Amino acid sequence: MTYRRTGTKHYTLTRKFSRLVLLLSLSLTLLAACRPQRDHQGYTDAEVIENKGSDTLVNLALAWAEKYMEENPQVRISVTGGGSGTGIAAMINGTVDIANASRAMKQEEIEAARANGITPVEFTVARDAIAIVVHPSNPVERLTLQQISDIYTGKIVNWAQVGGEDRPIVLLSRESNSGTYLYFLEHVIRLGDPESDLLFSPETLLMPSSEGISAEIRQNPNAIGYDGLGYVTPDQKLVAVARDPYSPYVLPSIETVNDGSYPISRPLYMYTAGEPQGEIKRYIEWILSEGQAIVPELGFVPLK
Amino acid sequence: MEERHRRVNVDNVPPRLGEFIIESLIKVAGFSSIGFVVLIFLFLLREGIPVFFEVEPANLFSTRWYPTFGLFGTLPLISGSVLVTLSAIIIALPLGVATAVFVREVAPNWVREILKPLIEVLAGIPSVVLGFFGMTLLAPLVRKALGMPTGLTAFTGALVLAYMALPTIISVAEDALDAVPKSYRDAGLAVGATQWQTIWRVVVPAARSGIVTAVMLGMGRAIGETMAVMMVTGNAARMPLTIDSLFRPVRTMTATIAAEMGEVAAGSVHYHALFGIGIILFLLTFTINLTAAATIFKKRRRGGLR
Numbered sequence: 001m002t003y004r005r006t007g008t009k010h011y012t013l014t015r016k017f018s019r020l021v022l023l024l025s026l027s028l029t030l031l032a033a034c035r036p037q038r039d040h041q042g043y044t045d046a047e048v049i050e051n052k053g054s055d056t057l058v059n060l061a062l063a064w065a066e067k068y069m070e071e072n073p074q075v076r077i078s079v080t081g082g083g084s085g086t087g088i089a090a091m092i093n094g095t096v097d098i099a100n101a102s103r104a105m106k107q108e109e110i111e112a113a114r115a116n117g118i119t120p121v122e123f124t125v126a127r128d129a130i131a132i133v134v135h136p137s138n139p140v141e142r143l144t145l146q147q148i149s150d151i152y153t154g155k156i157v158n159w160a161q162v163g164g165e166d167r168p169i170v171l172l173s174r175e176s177n178s179g180t181y182l183y184f185l186e187h188v189i190r191l192g193d194p195e196s197d198l199l200f201s202p203e204t205l206l207m208p209s210s211e212g213i214s215a216e217i218r219q220n221p222n223a224i225g226y227d228g229l230g231y232v233t234p235d236q237k238l239v240a241v242a243r244d245p246y247s248p249y250v251l252p253s254i255e256t257v258n259d260g261s262y263p264i265s266r267p268l269y270m271y272t273a274g275e276p277q278g279e280i281k282r283y284i285e286w287i288l289s290e291g292q293a294i295v296p297e298l299g300f301v302p303l304k
Numbered sequence: 305m306e307e308r309h310r311r312v313n314v315d316n317v318p319p320r321l322g323e324f325i326i327e328s329l330i331k332v333a334g335f336s337s338i339g340f341v342v343l344i345f346l347f348l349l350r351e352g353i354p355v356f357f358e359v360e361p362a363n364l365f366s367t368r369w370y371p372t373f374g375l376f377g378t379l380p381l382i383s384g385s386v387l388v389t390l391s392a393i394i395i396a397l398p399l400g401v402a403t404a405v406f407v408r409e410v411a412p413n414w415v416r417e418i419l420k421p422l423i424e425v426l427a428g429i430p431s432v433v434l435g436f437f438g439m440t441l442l443a444p445l446v447r448k449a450l451g452m453p454t455g456l457t458a459f460t461g462a463l464v465l466a467y468m469a470l471p472t473i474i475s476v477a478e479d480a481l482d483a484v485p486k487s488y489r490d491a492g493l494a495v496g497a498t499q500w501q502t503i504w505r506v507v508v509p510a511a512r513s514g515i516v517t518a519v520m521l522g523m524g525r526a527i528g529e530t531m532a533v534m535m536v537t538g539n540a541a542r543m544p545l546t547i548d549s550l551f552r553p554v555r556t557m558t559a560t561i562a563a564e565m566g567e568v569a570a571g572s573v574h575y576h577a578l579f580g581i582g583i584i585l586f587l588l589t590f591t592i593n594l595t596a597a598a599t600i601f602k603k604r605r606r607g608g609l610r
Contacts, residue, residue, distance in 0.1 A: 055566075083566035109569050168453040175539075175563045176372055185372075199370055202380075205456055205538040205553050208563050212439065212535065219444045222453045 047279040049077045053087020053100030056128060056180060056228050057268050060298045061100050064291050068283060075279055085109075091273055092116055097280050099271040102128065103182055118273040125287055127301040129229040129257040129265040130184060132239040133213075135221040140164040142240040142249040145263060149189045151224060154201030159222075171204040172213050172225035181206075183266045184226055229257075230299025257301040265301065348586060352579030359573065364580075369541035369555070371564065371574045378581060380541045384554035385585070387544050388458050388537060389527045392465035396526075397519055399466070400473030401508070404518075407474070408481040409503050420478075427471035435535030438464040443536060450551055456538030458554040464532045469522035476521055480514020481507060513599050520596030524589050527558075534559035557585045 051061055058081035065077035084101040091099035092113045105113075105120060113120050132148060134140060140162055143151075150156045152171055160166045174180045190196035207213045210231040217225050217236045225236075229252050232238065240249035243263045256262040276284055288303070295302035356364070359376045366377035407419050442463060443455030450459075484507050492502035508515070538553025541560075546552075561578050568575045 085569050086566055089570045106569060108572060112569075112571065170454040176370070182372065197373075199373065202368070202542040203540055203553070205454065205540050206555070206563065207539070208534050208559075215439055216443075216454070216456065219440075220447065220454055 046074055046076045049075060049098065049280055049283060050090075050096040051077055051098045051100065052080045052082060052090050052096040054084040054102040054268070055081040056102040056230075057100040057125075059230070060126060060268075060295065060300055063294050063298055064287055067291070067294060068286055072282075075283070077283070088120075088271060091120065091271055092118060094118070094273065097272065098276075098284070101269045101271060102180060102266070104269065105271065113273070120271045120273060121275055123270045123272075123284055123288065124267040124303065125270050125284075126268045126292070126295045126303060127257055127265050128268050129252045129262055129301055130180065130188075130226050131229045131232045131252045132241060132264075133217050133225050133227065133232055133236040134239055135217055135219075135223060136235065136237045137221050138164060138237060140239065142242065144242045144245055145188055145191055146244065148241070149191055149198070152184075152189050152200055152204065153198050154203060167222050169224055170216075170220060170222040171201060172216055172223055173200060173204045173206050174210075174213070174227065175206050175208055176200075180226070180228060184264075187266070188226075188264060228299070229253075229301075232299070254296050254301050258304060268300070345586070348579060348582050352576060352581075352583040355573065355576035355580035358576060364577075367543045369560070371577060374573070376573075376577045377541075378557075378577075378584065380543050381555055381557045381560050381581060382584065383544055384458070384537070384541075385527055385556040385558070385588075387550065387554060388461045388465060388533065388556055389523060391458065391462035391550060392469060392526045393519060393523050395462060395466035396469045396473055396522055400470050400518065400522065401477055401515060403470070403474045404477035404481055404515075405503055405508065408478050409499075409507065423471050423474050426467075427475075431468060431529060431532040432535075434464050434468060435532035438532060438536035446551075452548075452551050454538060454553065456536055456553055457551050458537055458544065459550050461533050461537035461554070461556070462550075464536055465526040465529055468529055468532065469526045472525050473518045473522040476518035477511070477515045480511040480518065483514065484510045513602065516599050517596045520592055520599065524592045524596070527592065528585070528589055530558040530562045534562055539563065557581045561585075 051065065053061075058079065061079045065079050069075060069077055084099075084103055087096065087099035088101055088105055088109050090096040092109065093116070099120075104122070110120060132143065138159070140159060143162060147156065147162050151162070151169055152173075154171075156162060157169055158166060159169055173184070185200065186192065189200065190198050205216070207216065207225075210227050213225040213227050214231070214233050214236060217223050218233075224239075238251055240251045241263055242249045248261070250256050250262045252262045252264070257265045270284065270287070272280060272284070275281075292302040355376070363374075364376055365379055366375070367379050368375045368377040369380055403423075407416055407423075411419065438460055439456075443457075443460050445455065446452070446457060446460045446463075447455030488506050488510055489502055492506040493499070497505065533556050537556060537559065539555045539559055540553035541555040542552065544550070544552065544554055561581055564574070565578055568578060
């Protein structure tokens, strides 16, 4: 009898214990579920702005955030990269306040946002020029857009065809859905013609990072690459570009992008979910005015 | 009865509860790891299966991978992965087995004591470090030595991957050699065979199934490797059909997923296509691991040569 009673006691103990575990895990889940909201509303002394997206923009966005937080210590801005698509998706899902993008939002993304009850608002925050780079020993100084297009579609395969040495051309590109890739394809390879269906040659090496491009350019005299002007290191040689054979050849610089003479430049965007309010609004207004002063320091081109 | 009751009450109940807690924790941990694998697989299927309906098979198995323009040909990616992995194993197999034989059969004890931990350290080098090494040092060397237009080739990737698969191959092959009974060696030497003949004709064949497992595991490691491969193979989605393809850039499945997932619009066809590649990759590694497991199983049934 007594033995059996102990058994029951043991049983109730474990029952109690498992209930406790259940309760604990439930409350933990609830706590975890509450957390994101708390981050936004629980801070009384600091406003938090989440900023995420394009890797092209990430350094600039960081510089802006640091400067702004220096001037406005009550605001905390967190900046992460990950890509334009990642940032826009996060903005649509409501996990970030501002999405950085080096391309305009796609139709399917705008629809996804609408489906979530969000109307994205677009701000052009700076300009980026795409520079054509080659190995410093490459004698080729200048190319027309048409020549660059022919090189990247595989029509021109030897540097001798554009006035260089007799060497094969190795094509370098950014990854296939970085904003830089799309911009380069539409405005250089397809020469801005929306009817064109030209594509990068399948021989094109797609590099996962700007560092990948600069490392290969530095060591390979056969290579040609393109990247944002802000990411071109001094040990790569810039090529002067002309719209057509009759136009002047122009090297990319802040001046030539701003006066419109350099042919390959693009706008960079920030997106907010709906018209920005409060601190986010003040931050974006600051970026569009005073914030522009630090844009040239990062190799981008400020808005006029 | 009374004594038994006391014993139960004083000694057994508190430990039983403690035991129960620990047991259930271990159970939860054990089952959750299985659960996570199943959940990951289900997630992979949920995200990847749609692509097989959204994209026609003719497109999906064509040779052009331009995902931003609706061309989802996965053949260059599959063949790229296979080319790089197989070449890596062809390089790593003789090196790995030779090292294992040296460490286990030839080297004196003190050398073995130094070599074994060093090989373990080799396994701990982060792949991004190897990738950077391959990109900045190996690629220029390959380009100059072979006179190819670029050093970012399938071959460079295979070299880096071989290096990464080596620790796995060496450790597993060494274990296999270790499990060959001493009597085999004694018998070999007793009939007048030299040490080399004993190793090559007796010990290595006896450990064959273990060595096959080593290679399979190394291959599994190599085909799933991402970062290093992405940094050194050039990632050009071309079909490796010509003879010199090994010395040309290729694009692997893993590199494609890693490079494109960051920028893809969630829920788009391209997103599903990347998960579709994930399914193909999963099936490939699953087959390889299954083959390795089958070899181990066969070997166990035959009576325990590891």
